Amino acid sequence: MTTTTTAVTLPPGPTAPRAVQGAYALTQPLRGMRRLKERYGDAFTVNVPIFGNAVVISDPAEIKQLFTSGPDLVDNLEVNLGRVLGPHSMFALAGDEHKRQRKLLVPPFHGRRLAAYEKIVEEETLRELESWPDGKAFATLPSMMRITLNAILRAVFGAEGAEFAALRELLPPFVTLGSRLAVAPISKKGRFNPWRRFERMRREYDAIVDRLIAKARVEEKDDVLSMMLQTRYDDGSGLSRDEIADQLLTLLTAGHETTATTLAWAVERLRRHPALLEELKNGDGKLLDATILEVQRTRPVIDLTARQVKQDGYRLGRWTLPKGYAVLVSIALIHDDDAVFPHAATFDPHRFAGARPDLYQWIPFGGGTRRCLGAAFATMEMTVVLRTLLRDFDLVPTAERGERWHSRGVAYAPAKGGRAIVRRRNTGGAA
Template sequence: MTTVTRPPGPATLPPGPTVPRAVQGAYALASPLRGMRRLREKYGDAFTVNVPIFGHAVVISGAAEVKQLFTAGAELVDNQEVNLGRVLGPRSLFALSGEEHRRQRKLLVPPFHGRRLAAYEKIVEEETVRELATWPEGRAFATLPSMMRITLNAILRAVFGAEGAEFAELRALLPPFVTLGSRLAVLPITKKGRWNPWRRFERMRREYDAIVDRLIAKARPDGDDVLSMMLQTRYDDGSGLSREEIADQLLTLLTAGHETTATTLAWAVERLRRHPALLEELAEDDGKLLDATILEVQRTRPVIDLTARQVKQDGFQLGRWTLPKGYVVLVSIALIHDDDALFPHAATFDPHRFEGARPDLYQWIPFGGGTRRCLGAAFATMEMTVVLRTLLRDFTLEPTTEADERWHSRGVAYAPAKGGRAVVRRRGGIA
């Protein structure tokens, strides 16, 4: 019989493993996705864990409880105390809670919706065509590095609006900066010690801040790039964003709008090559099947597995459970996406399930959900659509019978272990 150690206060918690936190943490690091699936098989769609960074936490994947969590007020559940603000800065959206989060989010929505979003499509296509021109024909290569360059260049141009010396510096700085930050974000490493990796990260952050300071000084007051809009924007009291707020929010946009989108694109290549019939259908597609394919890639290969909230009121009732204040609630994105009751034959990659139907945003949640759903979801979707549309227009993607690529943890995101390998032929070229 499974027993659970309960903290003080009224609580009704789901069952879970009782081994020490360090052991659970080691298991979570060594086998995160497989471990989650095994825990669900043993305990059901909700279970209690005790792991480094999160501490005592309840993992859920039942649709009703996920919806309840995402729609609960900030007085009940809100941002977890230990969050990506550790690497993105204390003024980033990931670090903010409550009213402060709502105020900043409201200011940052306009650049990523409506006509401004449509204006970025040309930038994404230009960067895609430029990168695809370097692709070799007839031999296998990993597409993830290319996707990283496309999404990095596109978000840099969208955020800053032009080219220049600072862009070259950011192109060189951001990839290792993001990689290191992604790893530090999921490791229980303090900032103490002479040889601590945080020291290297903090040096890179100072370099980033210096570049942003120069870009702020050069920004056009009437520009339509994201930085110019941030400089123009005002809170209800007439005050503008501080330099620290701008730097942290730009870093959030640059990182969140870069690695995760590129990784999903690499997964899309990996999935498409293993479904030749779908490739043939996409060759005659009017765009609807491509949209559905992107949704299905994100369902079957979510690059972020967890989204979290922290209980702010003792005795919070979440479905069957009564949770104490301070507990973290983790939503397992992969587990809810794998639910046959929500997605029949969930293990099967089938984009047709989304043709003519939009997903339920409390069940299909690669961007998280509720008031903390990813601000750049629309931008990311546009980017993926433009990149894949251009790729399938200009190249034939050769199918393969190789085994599926394994999931590989890059820290925050999960990528195809071989980088989404492809073999391509240019359309209209010589065979």
């Protein structure tokens, strides 16, 4: 079957001007997607700022075809997160260069390396849990942010120091601002705009990383930065300073906020399912794994993963798309589809008991050759944090309605920060 043809066939969609559609997308992101699906079906055409002309899909077969199409047909968006993470970030690279760098960056976050990071994550979790109030309501998202930030900093740079402390202070506002700028159609022109502040913070980050690289070149350590300095392309050359700086920023940001937000959602979901909490008290690791999968299905913190058409007449399922169009996969829409996940509106981790999800249908990490590089690290991190929390604390259930979705820019968080009331168990542990 050919994958290209000449006639263009697009799904239906709204005809309002781009600015109007953009305002709707910004003010009604998730609800708007669901309404568009109700009106136009599981594929529709939109015209919005940043993406421009785009087709949104949520059909499993079309998503699988998109994820398995080669870079000659579809590849990275021309406008992407490289705007905030740098031109050498994995989010910015395309084609052979993306494949080349991805091959170098996979080893530090897979296999036996994960076992070494588990201890770091547990130590940071125990440290943070010591501050949790007993019997008083509080938002867990700030705690999860500190755990994941400290864990990724230690994994990337090793032992703490002055630069570690500087990055710990700089990164939270840096990530927050960058996340908002990534989805806002704000020009970089003009003296007074948010990009100026972002660029000042980026220069501060670069200066810190330069000092860390200089130290790593003379010290023998077993952290991600040291591995990046030692790794080599097939031709024997190494990563440049700019490549290292951009990739480190990608690891620090992408491996921090999204994982913390999912953990806050996990707390929010568990408190509203007391029977599940009781089941988890016996330390059932398989049920905990299934719970994490179901949290990511029902509360994906990123709603869209995207490609851009590189050839005229790209045939995608029922549609034939012109060159330059973006294809946006709505993660929430396929995760909410009863035909894919029966009784999709029901939070039920048992649906994953004894079975791994189809990675073309369960897609919180995206898919295909651009699937999140740190997916295994994030899964390990969530497992360790929740296992430690459920071992040392009882989460007090609640009959309150679920927290609404709140956009933090790129990620969607629980509006009240994943509020919890906990009772400390007398375990004799450090927590």
